[in-house]
Amino acid sequence: MGSRHRSREAALKILYQADLLSEDDIGQIAGDLWKERGSPNADRAFTDELVKGVMGRREEIDAKLGAAMENWEPARLxxxxxxxxxxxxxxxxxxxxxxxxVVIDEAIExxxxxxxxxxxxxINGVLDRMMKDKDL
Incomplete structure (x- = not known):
């Protein structure tokens, strides 16, 4: 498993828990994960980029996902x-x-x-639609 895959997996766990519990606790969630995993700094840097990027642009991302999902909203997932x-x-x-x-393959994995x-x-279908028409 490559470094970027580990980073995506860590970001997934952080974002999942923040969505499930409270995004106010995202720093604590990330800290607990790093204590548990002991990941290298390179993994942490990319993970942090993904988490901050998703959280900072969540509304825009959700709007694009909603457009690509045809009759679904991200909140229903x-x-x-x-x-x-x-x-x-x-x-x-x-x-x-x-x-x-590669991004789509990683999401499928x-x-x-x-x-x-x-x-x-x-997931493959939604991201493929987004890839083909980034101007949704």
Whole structure:
């Protein structure tokens, strides 16, 4: 498992817990995760970038996700699915250092590990739509 994958997985766990519990506790959630995992600083830097980016642009990301989901709103999704889509959406829309197909593949891998098997295809389809039309 590569460093970026570990960072995405850590961001997923932080965003999931913040969504489930309270985003006011995001610093504590991240601190607890780092104590538990003991991840290298490189992992932390990318994780922090993802978490801050998603939290800072959540409304914009959710609007783009909503447009790509056809008759669904992000609020109706499970916590894990929503967090994975937000991370993937953030990377597709605002990060240029990873190819779009890699971002989508990483989101699918996270879904395989943390979501119902049906979620993989849904997440793939939504992010693929976002990739094809970033101006939704």
């Amino acid at each position: 499970g916590y894990m699915e929503r967090a994975i889509l937000r991370i993937g959406g953030y990377e597709l829309l605002f990060c240029s250092d990873a190819p779009d197909n 996270l879904a395989k590990s943390y979501c119902d098997p049906k979620s993989e295809g849904f």
